[in-house]
Amino acid sequence: MANRPQPRFPEPHTEPFWEGAQKGELRYQRCNEDCDDPVVFYPRHHCPACGSDDLDWQVSKGEGTVYTFSVVRQNRMPGFIDLGAYSVAYVDLDEGFRMMSSVVGVENPTEDIHIGQRVRVEFEEQDEGEYPIPVFRPIEED
């Protein structure tokens, strides 16, 4: 089990995202205007490409590629002190949005994670708090 910091509310932009996490959905937004760059992430009340407030929530298939990562060896924050070396990554989801997350389920994060690796989301239950945290696990390559 894990004890990561929980999102905190009220915070109106991100509330629908975290309600999605409780249902096992990785949500992102799309702009309904005829817009050059319609994928919106992190959650907002407007489209940063065109300024429109006409956005819809979508559910990602949850598969993507590691854009970059680091393995944290030292963090003084509660919830991470006892975790040992853990990864932080930017993952590019196939729908075109980039999110910060962690790649889990590898024996040695320094050796076993690499840029370009295919990963799939899973929702990690926490010791305390009602929101599971979306993290990524490498997709087994045949």
Next chain:
Amino acid sequence: MAQERQAAIVGIHEYPLRVAPGVSAMNIKVDSIRAALDDAGLKWSDIDAIYDAQDGEAGGGLQLAAYLGVRPTVLDTTQVGGSSYEFQAAHAMRDIAAGKCNVAVLSYGSTSASNRVAIGTGGRGGPATWATNMESPYGATLIANYAMVKQRHMFEYGTTDEQFAGISVATRHHAMRNPEAVKAMTDLQFVGVNEITPQDVLDSRVVADPLHLLECCMISDGGGALIIASAEVARGCKKPPVWLIGGGEATKYRENGGDITTSAGAQSGPIAFGEAGVTPDEIDIAMIYDSFTITVAVCLEDLGFCPKGEVGAYVEGGRLAFDSGEGPALNTDGGGLSSNHPGMRGIFLLLEGARQLRGESNSQVPDASLAVAHGNGGLLGGTHTGGTVILAKD
């Protein structure tokens, strides 16, 4: 090309101690302002503009004027992290040119070391926002954020750890010639206060892959002040003026599909160089925010010292040392890596740039005539700012 020479750095002071228990940040600011005014030959009552990054116990701007006891006609509280002072210097240059003020004060004070502030490895507090609610569950320390940029740079361009280490080697070379930096490293209990090799950097422990300890700046106390004055005032000051001839500012942030190896400097740099009418290959002194080796590497590229992705080959062979004969000389005070980093290093970039152009550096480059000060504030791999200022000898 003739540049506009309407505003100049006329007074400078760097607070000498990096561990100053029992001293307040406001004391550091005020002591530094007094010393910088004295350096310029100006009086307390000459101050008519305050630029403040909202540091110090009294809070920013409004409270600083009250604490100092001055009535400025310009009050600028730009706070954009470590590059605040490059933004403020550019604003002072603009405000003086517009006739809004004549004697501008920029100051900084911090007791990060004495207060044991874990800047790189602690959490980031504050209220929940649209961005923190998406990132705080993952424990991305500040160092990990910069490390992700280095990881991608190595992947995309083949830059090696040894090449990055050359940046640490150059700044330590300069720090060993700066008595205040030597005392800083001693007081902060560095392991080995001496010149270092690339291998020393690679042998230091990894804090967040792929960043090693000797690629990370220190956490110190400290601060300083600088006085920027109009040409008319500058001509009556004690020391030769160091002219501000170009300024640029920009911001950058995480974007879907964005290139993490390019910083805000790619926007602020060309604006500043364009205004100054000079090019990177004319620069003698590169004062570039060395929070980490990767910050310098990315910013050297973005400012145009070399093409994107080629910084590894560019820094190889030690060209960044003040005595390499090649130049530009990087962070000749020892930088954040080996001299001074209380949290917002931007002011020290301007202070050492001014020392070089006055001929007062401990690692003086003969006939140095042009310097660039480039600050990077915030998170290089996330939301950050870039502020670029070009300085010229009188």
